[in-house]
Amino acid sequence: MSGSATIKRNHTDAPMVPRLARVRRHFSDAPDVVTLEIEMADARPFDYAPGQFNMLTVFGVGEAAISISGAPNGARLIHTIRDVGAVSHALTRLQPGDQLGLRGPFGMGWPIGAAQKKDVLIIAGGLGLAPLRSVLYHIVAHRTQFGVVTLLYGARRPEDILYPSEVEHWRQSLEINVALTVDHADASWRGRVGVVTQLIDQARFQPHNTLAMVCGPEVMMRFVASALVERAIDAQNIFLSMERNMKCAVGHCGHCQFGSSFICRDGPVLSYQKLRPLLKIKEL
Amino acid sequence: MSVINVLTLDGLRILLDALRDDGHALIAPQLQDGVIVYDHVEGLDALPRGIEDIQSPGHYQTRQTSDPSLFHYVVGPHSWKKFLHLAKLQLWQAKTLNDEIQITAPEPSSDKTAFIGVRACEVKAIALQDKVLMHGDSVDGAYKARRDNAFILAVDCARAGGSCFCVSMQSGPAVNGNFDLALTEIISPDHIFLVRSGSEAGDAILKKAPHRRATPEEIVKGQEIVAQTAANMGRAMPDTNIPALLSQNLQHPHWDRLASRCLSCANCTMVCPTCFCTTVEDVSDLAREEFSRERRWDSCFNLDFSYLHGGEARSSVAARYRQWMTHKLSSWVDQFGSSGCVGCGRCITWCPVGIDITQETQAFYDEQLG
Amino acid sequence: MAAEHAFMLSMHPFFKGLAPEAIDLVAGCARDIEFRRGQYICHEDDQADHFYILSDGHVALQISSPGRGARTFLTVGAGEVFGVNWLVAPYRWTYDAKALDDIKAVVLDATCLRRKCEADHELGYQLMSRVMPILIERLHVCRMQFLDLYLKQN
Numbered sequence: 003m004s005g006s007a008t009i010k011r012n013h014t015d016a017p018m019v020p021r022l023a024r025v026r027r028h029f030s031d032a033p034d035v036v037t038l039e040i041e042m043a044d045a046r047p048f049d050y051a052p053g054q055f056n057m058l059t060v061f062g063v064g065e066a067a068i069s070i071s072g073a074p075n076g077a078r079l080i081h082t083i084r085d086v087g088a089v090s091h092a093l094t095r096l097q098p099g100d101q102l103g104l105r106g107p108f109g110m111g112w113p114i115g116a117a118q119k120k121d122v123l124i125i126a127g128g129l130g131l132a133p134l135r136s137v138l139y140h141i142v143a144h145r146t147q148f149g150v151v152t153l154l155y156g157a158r159r160p161e162d163i164l165y166p167s168e169v170e171h172w173r174q175s176l177e178i179n180v181a182l183t184v185d186h187a188d189a190s191w192r193g194r195v196g197v198v199t200q201l202i203d204q205a206r207f208q209p210h211n212t213l214a215m216v217c218g219p220e221v222m223m224r225f226v227a228s229a230l231v232e233r234a235i236d237a238q239n240i241f242l243s244m245e246r247n248m249k250c251a252v253g254h255c256g257h258c259q260f261g262s263s264f265i266c267r268d269g270p271v272l273s274y275q276k277l278r279p280l281l282k283i284k285e286l
Numbered sequence: 287m288s289v290i291n292v293l294t295l296d297g298l299r300i301l302l303d304a305l306r307d308d309g310h311a312l313i314a315p316q317l318q319d320g321v322i323v324y325d326h327v328e329g330l331d332a333l334p335r336g337i338e339d340i341q342s343p344g345h346y347q348t349r350q351t352s353d354p355s356l357f358h359y360v361v362g363p364h365s366w367k368k369f370l371h372l373a374k375l376q377l378w379q380a381k382t383l384n385d386e387i388q389i390t391a392p393e394p395s396s397d398k399t400a401f402i403g404v405r406a407c408e409v410k411a412i413a414l415q416d417k418v419l420m421h422g423d424s425v426d427g428a429y430k431a432r433r434d435n436a437f438i439l440a441v442d443c444a445r446a447g448g449s450c451f452c453v454s455m456q457s458g459p460a461v462n463g464n465f466d467l468a469l470t471e472i473i474s475p476d477h478i479f480l481v482r483s484g485s486e487a488g489d490a491i492l493k494k495a496p497h498r499r500a501t502p503e504e505i506v507k508g509q510e511i512v513a514q515t516a517a518n519m520g521r522a523m524p525d526t527n528i529p530a531l532l533s534q535n536l537q538h539p540h541w542d543r544l545a546s547r548c549l550s551c552a553n554c555t556m557v558c559p560t561c562f563c564t565t566v567e568d569v570s571d572l573a574r575e576e577f578s579r580e581r582r583w584d585s586c587f588n589l590d591f592s593y594l595h596g597g598e599a600r601s602s603v604a605a606r607y608r609q610w611m612t613h614k615l616s617s618w619v620d621q622f623g624s625s626g627c628v629g630c631g632r633c634i635t636w637c638p639v640g641i642d643i644t645q646e647t648q649a650f651y652d653e654q655l656g
Numbered sequence: 657m658a659a660e661h662a663f664m665l666s667m668h669p670f671f672k673g674l675a676p677e678a679i680d681l682v683a684g685c686a687r688d689i690e691f692r693r694g695q696y697i698c699h700e701d702d703q704a705d706h707f708y709i710l711s712d713g714h715v716a717l718q719i720s721s722p723g724r725g726a727r728t729f730l731t732v733g734a735g736e737v738f739g740v741n742w743l744v745a746p747y748r749w750t751y752d753a754k755a756l757d758d759i760k761a762v763v764l765d766a767t768c769l770r771r772k773c774e775a776d777h778e779l780g781y782q783l784m785s786r787v788m789p790i791l792i793e794r795l796h797v798c799r800m801q802f803l804d805l806y807l808k809q810n
Contacts (some may be wrong), residue, residue: 017424018581019378019391029458061387061577062570101387103380112595208340221721225750228701232746246722247594249566252424255584256563257591259613262620267423282701283536284720284752285605537699595723 017252020059020103024110025096027079032162034085035129036094037071039078042104047076050115052136053111055272056081057251059103060092065249067272068093069106069133081165082132108251109270110214112137113241121149123235124224127156127198127218131164133243133270134217139170140185142217145177145222152179152205156198156222159184198222199229209234215271217243226282227274240274260286290505291497293469293479299330301495303468305400308491310437313369314402315359315496320348322362324369327402334359341448341631343640357403357471360447361630366401366408366558370432371415377566379578387577394431404440406458407450407628409465411559412438416564417622434613437487440468444511446518449631451644455523457628459515469491470508480508521631523645528625529616535650536608544646545604547639554584554633554641555610560626561585585609611643664762668691670708670786677780685768689756691759696769698749704741704764708753711735712760718752729801730794731756742766 008193022043029037042048055069058081066089085094096102114137122141122195126134141151153172157163163182173180181201183194194201198218212235216223223242230240244265249255251266261280263272280286293301306312306329316325317334329334339359340347351358384601394511404412416433419426443459445453452458456589461468470480480500500508555561565584570577586593586609592599600606618626627643634642662683665671671679677752689708691697708715715738716728729751732738741749747766770801773780 008628016427022387022389028492059568059579062568062574064568065566065579103387124605182629217449218720221719224700228748228750245594247592249564249584254419254423254424254426254562255565256586257565257584259609259617262617273414278701282699284699284726285600285602285722286536286609294753537696539695542694593723595721597723597724597725 003282012228017105019104020057020065023079023102023104025098025100025102028097031082034094035082035162035164036085037080037082038093038096039080040102041078043101044255048073048079048107049076050079050107052114052140053110053133054107054253055133055270056104056106057108057248058083058089058093059105060089060096061101061103062236063092064089065103065105065110066090066093066251067245067251067266069243071132071135072139080135082129082135083286084129104192105251108266109273110148110268112243112271113213114140116239117215118147119149119211120239121212122151123154123202123207123212123214124152125154125184125198125202125216125218125230127222127226128158128162129164130216130218130219130222130243131155131169134215135165135168137215138178142172142175142177147212150179150207150255151177152181152207154181154198154201156183156185156201156207156218159186160193181205181217201230202226202229202233203272210236214240215243216240220245220281227278231274237275237278238273241271242274242277243270244272244277247268289482290500290508291492292482292500292504293481293495293497295330295477295479297495297497298469298479301329302402302490303398303496304494305439308398310398310400312400315357315362317348321346322348322359322364324362324364324366330356333357333403337343337448338445341450341632341635343449343642344637345640346482346635348386354473354477355444357441357443357469358445360443360445360450361405361408361632363557363632363636365557365630365632366412366436367405367415367559367562369399369401369427369443370412370436371419371426371562372432373583375428375581377579377581382575385455394427396431396435396436398435399432400437400439402439404438404461404465405443405628405630406440406461407452407455407630408559409440409461410440410457410628411630413463414560414624414626414628415562437491438465438467438484440465442468442512442627443515444471446515446520447631448520449634449642450628451519451521451523451631453516453519453629454525454644455625455627460512470511472504472507472511478504480492480504484647495650498573521634521642523644524648526651528647529619530655531641531647531650532612532616535654536612538650538653540646540649540653541604541608543642544607546601548607549605549638550587550589550603550606551638552587553636553638555585555587556583557632557636558614559628559630559632563591565591586613606614611646614643615647657775658683658686661688663761664711665709668711668762670709671760671789674786678782680780681763681772681776682769682783685765685772686762687765689759689761689763691755691761693755693757695755695759697753697755697759698739700752702747702749703737704747704749705736705744707739707742707764707766707769709737709764711740711762712761713757716754716756718754720752726752726754730785730797737790740791742770743784743787 027039059065068081083093085091172178246258246265248258253264253267314327333356334349336353338351378391419429440461464483565583612627697702717730718726720726
């Protein structure tokens, strides 16, 4: 596998036992989408690699895998959650001061090390920008280590665009090329309407020296990755963040298996080289 | 450790008593409701002497014979995972005290057990679960505690079961691998047990029971019994690269044929000694001040096992059967370095419609596309 | 065999008005094919080496996602055609096609067709000018579906 993904592990003796955390801030990003800023009760700095995720517990409701979107000052964590089920619904209802449980970080993150000195394509669909946000923070903080950096972002409607002020900030910084599109819009929207694969043609990058990181609904990732290969990027240099049902996050419960991979442990970030033959199998 | 000794029936009785006196709870085969299960016993006399099992796809029966053997049956629906990888386990509990939630985890068990009559396929199955739960990046502390405190008294199979196929999975009939003591039961001319030790703990317990060196004739007799068992296997996996066969035929129409028979009842995963999947459930009291999380056995055949984004990733029975079979025989090799199947035959016996995993593998082999 | 195919093709709406010599060229790339109800005719991301000319039965064009399963975005039936990715590199199917009934079709080998079109541009033009209206119509249909016109407005 080209490029080593950086991982950080939670080195407690009891990976199945949550640590206590509290919500410090609550932002409503979009209908059904909330960003929480969380602080660990023991105030220890939280070390993680972009692309990793935590298991968040709402006491008495359950636990869900949520990717880490950022850790602004080490001790606070950012999680963006979409209300799609009982646990995520409860998470989106948490207010500052509420307690929750946290286990993590888990998983293999984005191959930032392998992206050094390369052009970087970051392609996000819908909520997929959340796990990629931490990569963008890292790139902006170490900008000279990377070549041409491009963010292609497709959202459902203008009001579903995540972190709009940050996206605008990245665009205006001139350090990152940003192209945005939405699937549906009314006449008040002056931007692009179409799908994110269409943005690839306009993007500037040297295919043989590019690393792509893709996150979004699986169908979107399949077609984006295929389009990237058509643009001469090697499948080994295209990375997708996969999602499956998770219960333990340590490779013991069996739920997150996709082919031979445990998404919690071998992923969630996996190379398209490995994924391509599996993605086309229905109900794998 | 390659020395072979002999225990008489009384010697074995004393050995079991010594294990019990040493603080090990004895768990052994028992006949309950006409089925051989594993349960707590007091000593040797509780073993189901002369009970013979008749197994075939979808069928299980026992009957009493006049055979004096203590181990005349093979494996029933229980496997030793019942005592190592518990069906229900509390992971943590939490209480609200002065507005703050305190989380505590239970202490791992320190109970000592002795598993009596562990078969070759089961010794291998335990080793496979050890690999999954103890040798990865994360160690299952509850499993490890029980595993470290379990004494394994194994026994070679003197009879081939009706459904099993250990020879073609290279997991029997002679016990091999990680065990403390292993027996070969000989009933004539005298009722004796060849015994070999596999560990220091085995040596220590053996010292507490009267035993003598086995004669060359007795050793040969033991080998003949095992060879006889191996020669009488009723079924086998096809001689081919099974992981590649299955991974290259994931879209084969045979999966749909299998699905038309499979009830997705999950029996196979419950009786399989290597299946390890679990789920969790969070509970709270009515005042929402006390919380806990319980881990329970789960099965990839359960519809919501793969629940994601409002639906199941594996909705059809065909997809779920394929997941079980390809995980067991193919992905397991990528994940853990060997097949996940030990050829115990439980899934064949306890499948209500008698699906035979060896026959189905043969069907893929005969009709392979890739 | 080619003569039978030539006859069948000449009767199919897609090839209406195509000169007999051109039909013969196309028939040289043809063979009969049948599918049973429920069978997959192609899978997403497989090599797109075939152009299907349907004479009997309906086919569902689907895209699958985990949790939602297979969703049909279009069906095609007797008298229609499907499979156009063979025209454009990298020649890969972008959907699954599943037989909704027992299917009878003539399948054209795409490598053969592409070769013949390269050698005979008139043939190429004739095929393209028959494929284009179908694609334009399907694009329009797609837009209408996408606009979700029956959705309750509030």
